[in-house]
Amino acid sequence: MFPEPKEGITRQVGFVLLPGFSMNSFTFAMEPLRVANKVARKPLYACPVFSINGETVEASNGLRLEVLGDLKAAALPENIILCGGHDIKAFPSGELLAWLRMLGRQSKVIGALYTASHYLAEARLIDDCKCAVHWEYLSAFNENFPDLETSNELFEVGNKRFTCVGGTAGLDMMLNFIADLHGFELARMVADQFVHERIRDRREFQYFGLSARYSIQDQRLLRVIKIMEEHLEEPLELEQLAKVAGASRRQLERMFSKQFNKSPARYYSELRLYRSRQLIMQTKMRIIEIALACGFNSSAHFSRCYRNFFGCTPLSERKLPGKESAVSHPDEPGPV
Numbered sequence: 001m002f003p004e005p006k007e008g009i010t011r012q013v014g015f016v017l018l019p020g021f022s023m024n025s026f027t028f029a030m031e032p033l034r035v036a037n038k039v040a041r042k043p044l045y046a047c048p049v050f051s052i053n054g055e056t057v058e059a060s061n062g063l064r065l066e067v068l069g070d071l072k073a074a075a076l077p078e079n080i081i082l083c084g085g086h087d088i089k090a091f092p093s094g095e096l097l098a099w100l101r102m103l104g105r106q107s108k109v110i111g112a113l114y115t116a117s118h119y120l121a122e123a124r125l126i127d128d129c130k131c132a133v134h135w136e137y138l139s140a141f142n143e144n145f146p147d148l149e150t151s152n153e154l155f156e157v158g159n160k161r162f163t164c165v166g167g168t169a170g171l172d173m174m175l176n177f178i179a180d181l182h183g184f185e186l187a188r189m190v191a192d193q194f195v196h197e198r199i200r201d202r203r204e205f206q207y208f209g210l211s212a213r214y215s216i217q218d219q220r221l222l223r224v225i226k227i228m229e230e231h232l233e234e235p236l237e238l239e240q241l242a243k244v245a246g247a248s249r250r251q252l253e254r255m256f257s258k259q260f261n262k263s264p265a266r267y268y269s270e271l272r273l274y275r276s277r278q279l280i281m282q283t284k285m286r287i288i289e290i291a292l293a294c295g296f297n298s299s300a301h302f303s304r305c306y307r308n309f310f311g312c313t314p315l316s317e318r319k320l321p322g323k324e325s326a327v328s329h330p331d332e333p334g335p336v
Contacts, residue, residue, distance in 0.1 A: 011079065015049045016050050016083065017065060018057075018082060018084050018085060018119075019057060020085030020090045022060055022083065024167055024168075025113045028170035028174075029113055029164070030049075032178060034047065035190045035193045036178050049068060052095060054067065075106075080109065081113060082111070082116035082120070084116030087281070088118045088137075096119055101124075107160060113170055114164075114166030117133055120161065126161050130156045131151065131156060132150075132153055132154065133150045133163070137282060139279065141282075154172055171194060175190060179199070218255065220255065221259060228241070232293075238264060273294070273310070275294050277306075280318050290314065302314065
C-alpha cells in the first residue's frame with residue numbers, strides 16, 4: 001500500500017489523532033513501524049503525529065498526546081492514517097472532511113483505523129472499494145452509508161485507500177505492509193518483538209463465532225441466539241425460537257436461565273435495546289425509525305422500554321454530552 005520512496009529515503013507515515021481516539025488502535029498500528037526501524041537498524045519509517053488543530057489531543061482513555069502540528073502540516077507526509085475513537089460525533093467534522101477531499105484530489109494514500117472509516121465514507125473517498133468496519137459499528141455504518149460495501153474482515157486495501165477495524169487488527173495490517181515492502185522475514189522478526197505468534201492476513205474475519213463469543217457448546221442455544229440476532233427488526237415468538245432449538249418452550253427457558261440467568265424473552269429484548277442504543281449514538285436516524293428497526297411497534301413503547309433499561313429516554317441519550325457511542329452487549333467481547 002505505501003508507495004516505494006526513492007532509494008534511502010524514509011517512508012513518511014503520518015498519524016492524525018481525532019478527538020477521543022482509541023489509544024490501542026493507534027499504538028498497534030504505529031508501534032510495528034517503530035519496531036521495524038529497530039530490527040532493521042535503519043530508519044525505514046518516520047511516524048509524525050498530528051491533530052486537527054495542532055494542539056494536544058485526548059484519547060478515549062483520558063491520556064493526552066503531544067503532536068507535531070495541525071492538518072496543514074499533516075498534509076505533507078505521503079501516507080496518512082486517521083485514528084478514530086468511540087464517538088463519531090465528538091467534534092465538528094467540516095474542516096476534516098474538506099481536508100480529506102483535498103488529499104483525495106492530490107492522490108494521497110489515506111487509511112483509517114477503527115471508526116475513522118466513517119469520515120472517509122462521508123468525504124466520498126471510498127466509494128469504489130470495500131470498507132472494513134468494526135463489528136460494533138457495522139449496523140450504524142450501513143444505516144449511514146447504505147450504498148457502500150462493507151466487510152467483516154480485519155482490514156481492506158484498495159487503490160490508495162485502506163481501512164482497518166482497529167485494535168490488534170492494526171498490528172496484523174502493518175505486519176502485512178512490512179512484509180510486502182521489506183519481506184516476510186523482517187515482518188516475522190517484528191511480530192516476534194510483540195510476542196505475536198501468527199500474522200493474520202486481511203481475509204480473516206474480525207468477528208468471533210457464536211460459540212467463542214459466548215463460551216457456549218450447546219448447539220441448540222447457539223442456533224437460537226443466531227436467529228435472534230438475524231431477526232431484530234421483526235422479532236420471532238418464543239414458540240418459533242423453541243422450534244429452531246428443537247426444544248419445548250420450557251426447555252428453552254431453562255437453557256437461557258442456566259447460561260445467562262435470564263429468560264429468552266429478556267435476552268432478546270436486551271439484544272434489541274443494545275442495538276437501538278448503537279443506532280442512537282452513531283446515526284442521525286429518527287427515534288421512530290430506530291424503534292421500528294429494532295422491533296418496537298411505536299416510539300412510545302420503545303421509549304418506555306429504553307428508559308426502564310438504561311435509565312433515560314432515547315432522545316435524552318442522544319443529547320447527553322461526552323457519551324461514548326460504543327455500547328457492547330454485556331455478553332459480547334470488546335474490540336478486536
